[in-house]
Amino acid sequence: MKHPITQSALSIAVAASALLGLAACSDPGASAAPAAANTSGTKTFNLTPQQDRVSVTKDPAAAALVPDEIKKDGKLTVAVALGTAPLGLYATDNKTPIGNEVDVAIAVAQSLGLEADIVPVAWADWPLGVASGKYEAVISNVTVTEERKLKFDFATYREDVLGFYATTDSPITKVESAADVAGKKVIVGSGTNQEAILLAWDKENVAKGLAPVEFQYYDDDSASTLAMQSGRADLTFGPNPSGAYKAATDGKSKLVGIVDGGWPLSASIAVTTEKGNGFAVAAQAGLNHLISDGSYAKILDKWGLSSEAVKESELNPPGLPAS
Known part of the structure; x- marks a missing residue:
């Protein structure tokens, strides 16, 4: 705790x-609007469509854990809510999704030998989309709660x-x-x-x-x-x-x-998947591969989120209790 x-x-x-320039529950709260590119601050963020993303290698052991139903088309459909920098936002072309959650989604997919298909969604719409199988995962600042664990599986990747x-x-x-x-x-x-x-x-x-x-x-x-x-x-x-x-x-x-974020308890942000479909196990393995090879740290540093890094991804950890 x-x-x-x-x-x-x-x-x-x-x-x-x-x-x-360090930078999470679902509601962005008091200071959520994306800021413009740096003019007088201490860090400049690349908000262009050309992201020069961190290079990621495939982990065969983790890739072997991906359920056949998900790997058959070679793509991982990931829902990401956009509008809150540096988590998820549109690039300067107003159409390319960028941000920490987008980079994590792409990296996780690559570690599993898949291509990420990023689907921008309204934050309130992801639960139905994941539960119905429309999205194979959501990576969008989702906090693990005991109530959500009844319907979803989780692989953690950031502190809340x-x-x-x-x-x-x-x-x-x-x-x-x-x-x-x-x-x-x-x-x-x-x-x-x-x-x-x-x-x-x-x-x-x-x-x-x-x-x-x-x-x-x-x-x-x-x-x-x-x-x-x-x-x-x-x-x-x-x-x-x-x-x-x-x-x-x-x-x-x-x-x-x-x-x-869960004071006085700990709270974790996690890749969220349909409960029981097996993908959370693969996501956890992929994330731990990214953590061990250093690419995870580079992604968080790129977006100023190094202070929220986890030492390892956990599968379905204790969540915040129902209010």
């Missing part, structure tokens, strides 16, 4: 963010991490426990797991006689950004990939704390 990051680990994460961000000139340097948000004006997505965490922390603070959190909600990312830059809000709290991408590209915000 993981708790809010320790101060030493936070220092490492902040340093890494400055060097690499939430991030607190402040403006670069903010006096706030760390958020690692409930007391650090007491009296702060915090932007958070309504109905998200990050809001649930913040509500729990606020309840703890109020019980201790500390100042309550001032919750702020914005449907529009530009309004959220304006509130931060004008000083009307102190912090944003949302999925770390989108927050870190934004910080890296515009240079106007900084990471001040990270919290496990």
Whole structure:
């Protein structure tokens, strides 16, 4: 079980963010809109259709685990929701899917001797599509939950991490426990797991006689950004990939704390497949091949997600309990 990051680990994460532009539940939350290409930030992301993707080799042992029904056409149909950088978005030609999830999908397919067929979908549509066999997998920031495990199988490939961000000139340097948000004006997505965490922390603070959190909600990312830059809000709290991408590209915000997406439990992001069709076992083997040969680390580094890497892919790990 993981708790809010320790101060030493936070220092490492902040340093890494400055060097690499570090960047996940389903809802992208407060800072989800894709940022433009870097003009004044610390990292430039390639958003063109020409991606120069990480070279991947086939793992024969992993490929042998692919169910015959999936391997017969030589393709792996993968659903990916687009619209949240750096996870999934359209390139500058407005038609080519790019992003971390796209690269992971292509790499997993190649490790299994298959060609990835990337299908852009609305996030809410993947469960029916996977359960019906329309999509052979979804790789789109899907968190493992016990409820989802009733219908789907999972092979993990990222930690589910939430991030607190402040403006670069903010006096706030760390958020690692409930007391650090007491009296702060915090932007958070309504109905998200990050809001649930913040509500729990606020309840703890109020019980201790500390100042309550001032919750702020914005449907529009530009309004959220304006509130931060004008000083009307102190912090944003949302999925770390989108927050870190934004910080890296515009240079106007900084990471001040990270919290496990399933706080106080651990949460994992996973390749999601139809339950019982056998593909999750192959996906796990393919991912572990990518991890062992270093290509997995290169993909995450490319998109600023090194802080969310897993040491190995797990098959159907404990998921977040039903709320």
